[in-house]
Amino acid sequence: MKSCVVIPVYNSPYINEVIKDVLTLNYEIIVVDDGSDNGIKINDSNIHLITHKQNRGKGEAILSGAKKAKELGYKFFVTMDADKQHISTEIFKLVDVLEENCIIIGSRNFEEENVPKSSIFGRKFSNFWVNLETFKSLKDTQSGFRIYPTTILDLNIKKRRFDFEIEVLVLHCFSGGKVKEVDVECYYPPPKKRISHFDKVKDNFRLSCIHSKLVMQRFLLLRGFLWN
Numbered sequence: 013m014k015s016c017v018v019i020p021v022y023n024s025p026y027i028n029e030v031i032k033d034v035l036t037l038n039y040e041i042i043v044v045d046d047g048s049d050n051g052i053k054i055n056d057s058n059i060h061l062i063t064h065k066q067n068r069g070k071g072e073a074i075l076s077g078a079k080k081a082k083e084l085g086y087k088f089f090v091t092m093d094a095d096k097q098h099i100s101t102e103i104f105k106l107v108d109v110l111e112e113n114c115i116i117i118g119s120r121n122f123e124e125e126n127v128p129k130s131s132i133f134g135r136k137f138s139n140f141w142v143n144l145e146t147f148k149s150l151k152d153t154q155s156g157f158r159i160y161p162t163t164i165l166d167l168n169i170k171k172r173r174f175d176f177e178i179e180v181l182v183l184h185c186f187s188g189g190k191v192k193e194v195d196v197e198c199y200y201p202p203p204k205k206r207i208s209h210f211d212k213v214k215d216n217f218r219l220s221c222i223h224s225k226l227v228m229q230r231f232l233l234l235r236g237f238l239w240n
Contacts, residue, residue: 018092025207070176092156
């Protein structure tokens with residue numbers, strides 16, 4: 013069950029460092045430039061570059077990477093952020109527990125230095141709702157460090173921004189898919205060096221909307237109980 017690595021990127025000054033780090037592990041890499049202002053330039057035959065002319069959202073970038081991974085013959089792909097938060101060697105922890113029809117989540121160690129309080133609160137908030145929607149006790153439903161099966165392309169995913177990672181996880185569970193978590197180490201740069209494109213107003217509103225929708229589907233439409 014060999015996998016490749018998909019790296020969605022939007023205006024990250026660290027993308028070349030992230031790529032260089034992953035290349036040491038001999039993984040085939042798909043970089044999805046989601047409309048970066050200055051574009052991403054890569055001159056390496058081992059890296060596939062997909063370019064969105066305009067910013068479409070992290071979810072759309074991941075789906076573009078998933079389509080390319082499937083085209084290349086992969087049944088699974090790893091997603092890593094381009095901000096250096098995810099440590100490439102931790103991929104092996106995810107791969108070790110990989111199985112068919114399963115999303116593997118890298119549950120981040122939030123005891124590390126410089127973890128924002130907003131991230132700690134956001135994770136707790138997200139975990140509560142996803143646990144309610146899936147009946148699965150998950151510790152880090154906001155982690156973008158995951159292994160996905162390319163079968164997520166068959167799900168009726170509507171969201172394309174940060175709310176994508178919640179919707180794909182819950183819809184995967186509704187369809188009978190499995191989810192596993194593995195504890196991983198992560199790195200948070202000091203505040204002055206940290207980059208984030210999460211809009212606290214717009215994206216929190218989007219997340220509230222998707223949770224409301226998924227809870228209604230779970231309990232009013234009985235999704236995951238009687239049918240997919």
